[in-house]
Amino acid sequence: MPDYIIIIYLICIALIVICEVRKRRKKGAVIVTCLHILNYDLVYSFIWLVLSLGMFSLFLDDFFDYYSFFVPKYLNKWYYMFSYEYIVEIENQLLQNENKMWFELCKIAFYKSELQNLYISMLWITSFGMFFYRGIQKSEVCTNGIWLRMHMYKWERIKAYKWITDSNKQNQKGHIRSYKLVLYIMNGKIDKKLLNQDTNEKVIKVKSIDKDIVDRILEEKNIIMKS
Structure with missing residues (x-):
């Protein structure tokens, strides 16, 4: 997943927040705040939370092993490990090497898959946040x-x-x-x-x-x- 996808992802979250604020401004003054009702949004949020934590745990299990592989030999900063573009660049450099470093290439290929799991868990944790936020909202009678x-x-x-x-x-x-x-x-x-x-x-x-x-x-x- 290229890095610009993350930027688009963050922009989408910002747009959702802006739309939510604008909708809230249209409701007018609150007259009566209702009681909370258990709803399916909370159930959905729990499902997304379990999925995201499961996917994140898959990434975390091998992260420190990959850390010792990349830093400092290929990357001088640990947070560069979260950049898909940096990982692809390292892979291309190894492919251009006359002496094919198959072990390193396999390691990078597996890490790219793990990195995609991390990105997916980020999307799912956002879904959890959205459904959980909706689920805990109380209804309001407004003007x-x-x-x-x-x-x-x-x-x-x-x-x-x-x-x-x-x-x-x-x-x-x-x-x-x-x-x-x-x-x-x-x-x-x-x-x-x-x-x-x-x-x-x-x-x-x-x-x-x-x-x-x-x-x-x-x-x-x-x-x-x-x-």
């Missing part, structure tokens, strides 16, 4: 709509809603501590064709003390309540 897992659903996209009593969340006196709010979000043109349905259900969890506030906001926005 411009509902913020749900890094997406802003404006009021005009919410067609209807209904409340579900969260019977498992009761205190010792039997009082309900939270409610589940099911939102029926209108799909875009592409989602309508792919899913073959006009709306998609999203669920958030609201504290019992905030239920009336959220209910009033939804009524003010003329959103239909389903029974």
